[in-house]
Amino acid sequence: xxxxxxxxxxxxxxxxxxxxxxxxxxxxxxxxxxxxxxxxxxxxxxxxxxxxxxxxxxxxxxxxxxxxxxxxxxxxxxxxxxxxxxxxxxxxxxxxxxxxxxxxxxxxxxxxxxxxxxxxxxxxxxxxxxxxxxxxxxxxxxxxxxxxxxxxxxxxxxxxxxxxxxxxxxxxxxxxxxxxxxxxxxxxxxxxxxxxxxxxxxxxxxxxxxxxxxxxxxxxxxxxxxxxxxxxxxxxxxxxxxxxxxxxxxxxxxxxxxxxxxxxxxxxxxxxxxxxxxxxxxxxxxxxxxxxxxxxxxxxxxxxxxxxxxxxxxxxxxxxxxxxxxxxxxxxxxxxxxxxxxxxxxxxxxxxxxxxxxxxxxxxxxxxxxxxxx
Amino acid sequence: xxxxxxxxxxxxxxxxxxxxxxxxxxxxxxxxxxxxxxxxxxxxxxxxxxxxxxxxxxxxxxxxxxxxxxxxxxxxxxxxxxxxxxxxxxxxxxxxxxxxxxxxxxxxxxxxxxxxxxxxxxxxxxxxxxxxxxxxxxxxxxxxxxxxxxxxxxxxxxxxxxxxxxxxxxxxxxxxxxxxxxxxxxxxxxxxxxxxxxxxxxxxxxxxxxxxxxxxxxxxxxxxxxxxxxxxxxxxxxxxxxxxxxxxxxxxxxxxxxxxxxx
Numbered sequence: 001x002x003x004x005x006x007x008x009x010x011x012x013x014x015x016x017x018x019x020x021x022x023x024x025x026x027x028x029x030x031x032x033x034x035x036x037x038x039x040x041x042x043x044x045x046x047x048x049x050x051x052x053x054x055x056x057x058x059x060x061x062x063x064x065x066x067x068x069x070x071x072x073x074x075x076x077x078x079x080x081x082x083x084x085x086x087x088x089x090x091x092x093x094x095x096x097x098x099x100x101x102x103x104x105x106x107x108x109x110x111x112x113x114x115x116x117x118x119x120x121x122x123x124x125x126x127x128x129x130x131x132x133x134x135x136x137x138x139x140x141x142x143x144x145x146x147x148x149x150x151x152x153x154x155x156x157x158x159x160x161x162x163x164x165x166x167x168x169x170x171x172x173x174x175x176x177x178x179x180x181x182x183x184x185x186x187x188x189x190x191x192x193x194x195x196x197x198x199x200x201x202x203x204x205x206x207x208x209x210x211x212x213x214x215x216x217x218x219x220x221x222x223x224x225x226x227x228x229x230x231x232x233x234x235x236x237x238x239x240x241x242x243x244x245x246x247x248x249x250x251x252x253x254x255x256x257x258x259x260x261x262x263x264x265x266x267x268x269x270x271x272x273x274x275x276x277x278x279x280x281x282x283x284x285x286x287x288x289x290x291x292x293x294x295x296x297x298x299x300x301x302x303x304x305x306x307x308x309x310x311x312x313x314x315x316x317x318x319x320x321x322x323x324x325x326x327x328x329x330x331x332x333x334x335x336x337x338x339x340x341x342x343x344x345x346x347x348x349x350x351x352x353x354x355x356x357x358x359x360x361x362x363x364x365x366x367x368x369x370x371x372x373x374x
Numbered sequence: 375x376x377x378x379x380x381x382x383x384x385x386x387x388x389x390x391x392x393x394x395x396x397x398x399x400x401x402x403x404x405x406x407x408x409x410x411x412x413x414x415x416x417x418x419x420x421x422x423x424x425x426x427x428x429x430x431x432x433x434x435x436x437x438x439x440x441x442x443x444x445x446x447x448x449x450x451x452x453x454x455x456x457x458x459x460x461x462x463x464x465x466x467x468x469x470x471x472x473x474x475x476x477x478x479x480x481x482x483x484x485x486x487x488x489x490x491x492x493x494x495x496x497x498x499x500x501x502x503x504x505x506x507x508x509x510x511x512x513x514x515x516x517x518x519x520x521x522x523x524x525x526x527x528x529x530x531x532x533x534x535x536x537x538x539x540x541x542x543x544x545x546x547x548x549x550x551x552x553x554x555x556x557x558x559x560x561x562x563x564x565x566x567x568x569x570x571x572x573x574x575x576x577x578x579x580x581x582x583x584x585x586x587x588x589x590x591x592x593x594x595x596x597x598x599x600x601x602x603x604x605x606x607x608x609x610x611x612x613x614x615x616x617x618x619x620x621x622x623x624x625x626x627x628x629x630x631x632x633x634x635x636x637x
Contacts, residue, residue, distance in 0.1 A: 241469050249459060
């Protein structure tokens, strides 16, 4: 049977609300508006009583209905008698309606537009200062390493090198070979129009070595190693491991960040060299097998097109990317707040800021090379 | 406790707030040498924040924390570091460094701040592990042992450098009653054997009465210290209803009847 409400006036000024039917939460429930509109049309009512003898079953549905009704009546100074309600309902209502003496801190609600803009501007300023502070600490840590004063665990450093170097080889191979193949195909379509297909070798070689090898490795490492640094350090922050270092007077930057930055700065150029080679190999394979180019001629073209300067430009890229990825991963991790959500945010923003910074850095390096005529 | 024992830690007029919300309001108390001092209070009363201020991880807005008369937050960083080296801290979750074995966790402070040879460090590590009942676990990683064992190992790390002040953050949190009791016994033994001054932040009544020489009760609403004294004295003699309610889990009511609901 559906939940129903009906009204009676046993005495003038007293409204008896008769409840009947099924008042469980999965059943359709009447709104308390019915009672409120009844009260609005009978202004003389000063007391409400209940008769729940017809209720077949009840749950949070009935309690919630009564909870809101009673609160509304309190505001209108109408007395509500709990008698006539099932005992369990009465207990739950008393529990929900008891006076909360605890002070509730003021929750910041919607701030005005200008205040939000101001807050954001201040946040940007503060995060720029945090970054500078972090880079300063990192420089000091490297200074201590060079002067032999830093605490440095060789075994752990080698593990980090292995994780961000050797373990990434498969992924770097796959992506680089495919990028080499894509470059070869795109070049071949255009060059075929002029009968100059052999210049595919020049395109693949220069593109891979000068910029593509480094950028693709940078993007792979941002997603792989940058995210892992952020998650690892973030979890250490959540577990108070970083606090434990600080109380021992050990700088977390020296102890945790420096070996990671050093490992990635060493491994990024090596991985990039490897990616360059794999990309050229991919281009070579497709050009000689699908595009029917002469392997010897292809190899000679690659050799003559790629100058040593291209290689240096590529390696400069990779060195800068190594710093960017490690710093953004470690910074986000170490500044992570203590919650699961914050850990997710730290990881995401480590990857996003690393990739954005890589693209910006590439643009800047390309511009500088253009100006210098390299 | 004798009245003329000098305080090791003195907290004066300590204030801290996040935005406009106060988390510590004019705190004042002192901890005497060699005693176990409990900072107790309900959730959200600012216990953990106070601990952070005491161990030098968070600067207060106002007020002073004195260690043997030296104002910690007015010192330069090297002096602060020197004072912090007197501390041992047991964090709530243990906070063992997860990429280190238990032995390496305990050895690190010794490698950094002692003049011991590697062989001597190994011996000290074995001793500290034995003190907390974990002999033979030096080569285990924190992920390979139980939560209670992690906490004991973390205690071994906290006492690695024979600190003269040891801080405990919720030592019995997440432990079964027997492990919690074992940790309480360890705290008492540390006081007797090392003569260390111990500060325990907790809301566990069993631990409070088992180990506390003196205690300060922080109030959740006013964020201030509302009672100081030995837990047993407070229970017997306090006239403040909030103190009695806290120390009896609300079983002895002191508020006007009907204000608190009981099922």
